[in-house]
Amino acid sequence: MSSAFLEHVNVTVSDPEATAKRLETWFGWKVRWKGAAKNGGTTYHIGNDTSYIAAYTPPEAPKRSDTVSYHTHGGLNHVAVVVDDLDATEDRIKAGGYRTHNHGDYEPGRRFYFDDDDGIEFEVVSYAD
Known part of the structure; x- marks a missing residue:
């Protein structure tokens, strides 16, 4: 059996810098990387040495969904x-x-x-x- 582990989760947020600051405050994490991302967006990688959350935002403001994730396939x-x-x-x-x-x-x-x-x-x- 392999020693697989979860490295990161990528989520779309409204403001990746603000998300990074909150994660730093809540959990003591640090920004591992930040920069240009897919389709002209911006991403911050916030976490520790082994795992992180990738907080992505597209160039235009992302839309919020009223859909409850527990009822959405995927x-x-x-x-x-x-x-x-x-x-x-x-x-x-x-x-x-x-x-x-x-x-x-x-x-x-x-x-x-x-x-x-x-x-x-x-x-x-x-x-x-």
Whole structure:
């Protein structure tokens, strides 16, 4: 069996620089790369040494969809991020004005969810005691 791992997820956002700043604040990540991208757009790669989120925006403002991703074939339902300190991470997210929801404390860890400015749902989970 191979030792495959997920390197990145690419999502379309309204402002990749603002998305990068939020991800840096929430999760302590850094911009790994930024620059010109597909079809004249711009992309920021934000993450750590092994994985990242590619935040892409086309040259014209992307349109928001009212479609719920859980009902869309191939929809991105959420991005899950593992953290060491769930409570401190939730405090940082709430300090930015975001509402957290769907808290769960079950094996193998504790978690909560929230939606960012672009409507992307994040699951934040901790496996620490």
